[in-house]
Amino acid sequence: MSKESELSRRKFLQLAGLGGAALCLGIFPSLSAAKVILPETAFAGSVEMNSWIIINTSGKITLVDHRAEMGQGSYHSVPQIIAEELEVDLSQIEVIFAQGSTKYGSQITGGSSTIRASYKNLLKLSATAREMLRQAAANSWKVPVNECVARSGNIVHEKSGRKMHYGELVLAASQLPAPEKVTLKQRSEYKIIGKPLKRIDTPLKTNGAAVFGLDKRLPGMMFASVERNPRLRGKVTSFDDTAARKIKGVRDVIKISMKVYDTQREGVAVIADNSWAALQGRKALKVVWDDSGFEHISTKKVYEKHHELLMSEEGLPAKEQGAVNVEAGANRKKIDSVYHTPYQSHLAMEPINCIAHYKKDKIEIWGPIQAPDWIQKDIAKEFSMDPKNVVVNMTFLGGGFGRKAFTDYPNEAVAISKKINAPVQVIWSREDDAVQGPFRPGVSYRGESIIENGKLTDLKFRMVGQNIKHWSDKKRGIANENTTEGFMEPYFKSIKNIKFSDIPFETPVPVLWWRSVYASTNGFAYESFMDEIAHQMNMDPLEFRRIHMDNERTRKLIDRLKEVSGWKNNAQDKGYGIAITECFDSTVGQVVKVSKRKEGGVKIDKVWAVIDCGWYVNPDIIEAQVEGSILMALGAATMDAQTFTDGIADKANFHSYKLPRIYDIPPLEVHIMENKEDAGGVGEPGLPPFAPALANAVFDLTGKRIRTLPFDLLKV
Template identity: 35%
Template sequence: MSKHSIQEISQLNRRQFLQATGIAGSGLLLGAPLAQAAPKAVPMDLISGADSSAEDFLRLNLFVELALDGTVRIVCHRSEMGQGIRTGLPQVLADEMGADWNKVQVIQGQANKEYGSQNTDGSRSVRNFYLPMRKMGAAAREMLRQAAAKKWGVSVDRISVDKHQLSDGKRSASFAELASLAAQEALPNLDKLKLKAKKDFNYIGKPVSGVDMPEFIQGKATFGVDVQLPDMVHASIERSPVMGGKLISVDDKEALAVAGVLAVEKIQGKPLPAAFNALEGVAVIASNTWAAQQGRKKLKLQWDLGANKTHGSKEYDQILAASHEKDEGSLHLYEQGDVKAAFAKAAHLVEGNYHVPYLAHASMEPPAASAIYKDGRCEVWACTQTPQSAQRQVAASLGINPEQVTVHVTYLGGGFGRKSKPDFVAEAALLAKQLGKPVKVTWSREDDIRHDYLHAVCDTQLKASVDKGGNITAWQGSAAFPSIGSTFGPADSMAGWELDQGFHDFPFDVPNVALKRRKINAHMRIGWLRSVINIPMAFANGSLMGELAAAANMDAKEFWLKSLGPDRNIKPRVDSYSNYGNKIEQYPYETARAKAVIERVCKNAKWDAPREKGVGFGLAYHYSFLAHVAVVAKVAWDGNTPKLLALYSVIDAGQVVNPDRVKSQMEGAMIFGTSIAMYSEITTLNGQVEQGNFDGYRLTRMNESPDIHTEIVEADDAPRGVGEPGVPPVAPAIVNALANAGGPRIRKLPIANHLTV
């Protein structure tokens, strides 16, 4: 490993390494399922946490080290991008261990397969690692208890642990006093550990302050763009303006004349599909980022723009909409009952196309990565959501083994799924090898928006009927969007897991259903964005529900509750239902919980109270990432301009670890969803993204933010997703509220394309 380091990043010294592999005597391989293995000294980055005066740390398992002064080091193997995971997961482990939170230090794990998945997306960090972290904490606690029992000559059953203290009722000892003895104990059988009862939790379910807050507040946090390495040069890259374009010629004379510019390097692109490969481009290398960017402006390049150069979003939207009417390219997904017969008998019939455009991630910090290549090894620092994918991509790009790549994870200034695609990390690694010196690649905001892995544009055609009693009698759906799979291989049809996100797993009690998907070719890099296909599906389903309620002349709340039918567990309509990677027996889709969040959010919003003239309320519910979320929007309409006054949300996500961070996630989701509903849109012309910054790709600003209210349902079952589920119901709630206020019914987002907002 290189000796280079960045501010507040340290590595195990020789003495720590010897102790980690010697006296600790135990280790853990985290996989699925958990298994015991020989001890390993896993390199770690110290990003933040309380400083310890002790040099010597003893490894108790893969996630826990104990210092001779009693300081507990806990590894967080997931990426911190504002969601609070570097507090949440250690919080779980510390609670089960019986540690004093004030004596805990959080360590950032590097890319390492021993940790299991490090892919920080899919709202699964707590969901997938809540139990493993509890077991790691319980294992460390048991090693301390065993040490105390042997020291005092008593049964281990007599030893209690709480807040860094062990006691047998007569004597007590601190973690510091027992550290050396505990480190010599064998790792206990993880399957036989007794975990704490909920009533005994000290931290789980409590609003623990974020461990990173001091660094954030003081401006000391190291993000990807902040990394500084000795003798480092800076790169700004001009990439093909069209996906799949190839460079014909380079005239770099004027670029090289810019003060500070050192060199111009070509980055050889890979043939499509794009995957996570670095894009074809020309990098201007300079002594600082500004010089690199100015030199880049002076490049004179010629491109062969390839097959995607004619792609225009306006024409593409028409192709998507027209695809619903064609038998060619139609793939039947699910059929039940007789939809046509039900439509013929309907008291009310609603049909519409619900459209969500291309969307960009637009995280606060654009992608940034730094790299060193020497003697067949590469070391990178990056704001990555997926260090293991970055490790593999760098290795593949350089033609070396993943074991020869070290990936340090910095803080992320937002991610939303963009930074789980490590193309920008590969760029830094390739340039470091070509130049033979440390390189930092910094993307501009224009780079970020124009070369994003865009959220798929989606056109969903829905048609549904209601009888005189207000019951939905038939539901017909057709989905058209380019699949994420197209980024990785031939794919002209969406994957099953994409359609599992609201298209066929809607919860309504409908006897007649017919669903189809369309074959659609992609022309851009398509990727996952916060909530993925749940966004367009929730918009379509939630909007249609608002229209059906109005057509049946029913209160929207009562219509939603009625349409959910009897309390039951929803059965998948397809055999291959992914259920977000979890067994449906463990995470059932319960309509009783759906009704509960709807009723609670309406109560909080004072749904049944008298309403002011020109003020409308809109309701939407959606189930995603195993969590139930309901949203009520309050919108004022003066006949010309809508004003979003308030958003209310309720989430049922099972056991919540840190309610303060969950509340923040939900508040952020409301803003994110508001941007999608009101403002955001990526358009293309001649294969190129037309927007380049926030003047074109508009987001919700502070003065445009509504009042936000959120409630978290207290639950005792396993944790469910949190980071993403708050987003999908926002847009349909807003358009339903606008229509309820007397405004137009919007079926094609964003609202700003139809009204002045």
């Protein structure tokens, strides 16, 4: 080993807090296959790895988790995978968050990708460590390796009764080459994976040990609260900070600019010794804004324009098969419906916040960061810094939903730190979080279909709404790549002629991913329309889907959904609705049962959900994620939406932006399909089918078709 490599390895171990010696393994994703390598190999060949398992001489096992923990369970699920093949107890694994770096591959905690993108590598990584430890023990005892068994953090030679814990073997194991191939367990052999184990982060979050962004403190840190233009694109004409500077603890008031995509959002930052002074100083500011030069939108006009475009424009082709003809004629019955879905704020329980410390040769960031590698890259570019000198540290996130993967709030924190020459924590109020965006785009749809001689022959969908990618890469003339997201792929086999298109539409409102992205809006339109078609064909909606999804895996899910929900059993005075959507390699079907309230309106009696996510880790976490998705969908379908008047977001806090309370939550039942398929996502796929299933249930009960969200259950 070269001196340079040795120093690099030592530095790594010191940074990981492991002392001088350890067995360290990582995954390098080559073009041909993922390869497990030792740090010596990595440092000598300038190869960077995207996962680490580290075992030191005391037997302590450290997992460097390259993804964020924002409630979805990666902090627990990844160690649960590692513990299985490494043959250790879950309690033996300590988790630390990785810093933002391209060396880990993608670090974005989004697209429900943490497990499905990495579980095979994680299994291989931990099995490789196990086999190296077994070999080290076999060499020490001079016995065949097949006589050595890994068990609870020890290697045992059963014939002689000898035993060594992993810490005693790491030095010898680290000198061995990592085996090219290892044998992984069959699912039937799992002891830990697939079990509803209690989450290891729960105690941290209940005893106060977990560090969220707002908990982090640095020596000499200042606090900042920023008054930003409520119309998002306006400029600061002038400001009066006389009253603000009189607030005890306020140190300075400065004009600041935050990058939002390729625009600059101006504001006035109040710098103080503590967060209370910063917030009070901001309230005392008087700012004059220049709001000229851009459209001041209103929600009513947005949807009027949507409707106009749906009636007049064909849009950009997204996906098409056959020769679609939606003209009515002899024996050709046409259905033509329009659906509207609203803008949404993200409103995670932990509002946006970020700490930054700008130095001449280094920038360091701490906070609830959902995509640390993206932040590292963006900050390096914007502040002309070598990416290696931009350090992004993740804390726990109090929810994210896509919002905390964006680059604006770290960018603003760095800009303020640079101006005041000190570390600073920028805190957003709940109102800032609600009205400043970016938002989930409001999207409208037109569905057209032809039923000819009792058969669905032609299906056409047009969508109109802001394309998130138009903000990030500015590509025009290309259909939204997510136009068919949420639509069940098996439909393409049973329906001869299908066409999807996207009608471009833009406003000054910045838009961003929101849990399940476009599937959250697509699913409502597409599965509501399929329900309309089923009723026009005089078919049971569940059987309609079963017949039109000629796919064994999907049919099994439908059969399970029918079984657990008792579909249409005891249906007197009850309404049943079904919807099935797929996104991020998982399919979720839901049945909603509703009934009439004596006081008027409709109440939800129960929701059944069946998820097919293939290979999975922890059923309790899956159940929690599906339940959380349903509750978020319930709010978006029946309570909350962001609206705009004269260019300003109307709803700034929970008094106006309603979210489900505990008394709004119906009984929920979640079931997981068992199969040998690859892992799919879990954190998001449970959201899209709820709104259409609910709307379809309302129609089944009342005959009223819901085509615009949100709607009030008490007024149906």
